[in-house]
Amino acid sequence: MNSLFITLIVTVLCLFFSSMVGYALAVYQFRGRNVVFVAVLFILMVPFEILMLSLFRLMTAFNLIDTYAAVVLPSVIAPIAVFQRYFISGLTVGGVKG
Numbered sequence: 001m002n003s004l005f006i007t008l009i010v011t012v013l014c015l016f017f018s019s020m021v022g023y024a025l026a027v028y029q030f031r032g033r034n035v036v037f038v039a040v041l042f043i044l045m046v047p048f049e050i051l052m053l054s055l056f057r058l059m060t061a062f063n064l065i066d067t068y069a070a071v072v073l074p075s076v077i078a079p080i081a082v083f084q085r086y087f088i089s090g091l092t093v094g095g096v097k098g
Contacts, residue, residue, distance in 0.1 A: 025037055
């Protein structure tokens with residue numbers, strides 16, 4: 001039951017935050033937009049195993065060891081915003097591409 005609870009929380013939060021980042025990268029024109037996009041791509045290239053020790057130390061510093069938050073927080077920051085950006089770029093306002 002714990003696995004189901006954690007999976008649901010991580011999935012919902014990951015989709016929520018990635019959708020917001022993907023929408024901002026696809027729709028808004030702001031200075032540094034390409035820098036943010038490249039940063040997200042670089043995060044996608046780093047294997048999770050390399051980050052595990054740093055994340056453990058971070059969760060220890062925040063006194064979150066043996067809590068649900070220690071499992072959920074590192075998993076929420078998934079760089080699927082890259083894919084969300086391209087999906088949202090294909091959408092149009094009112095259904096008519098113009």
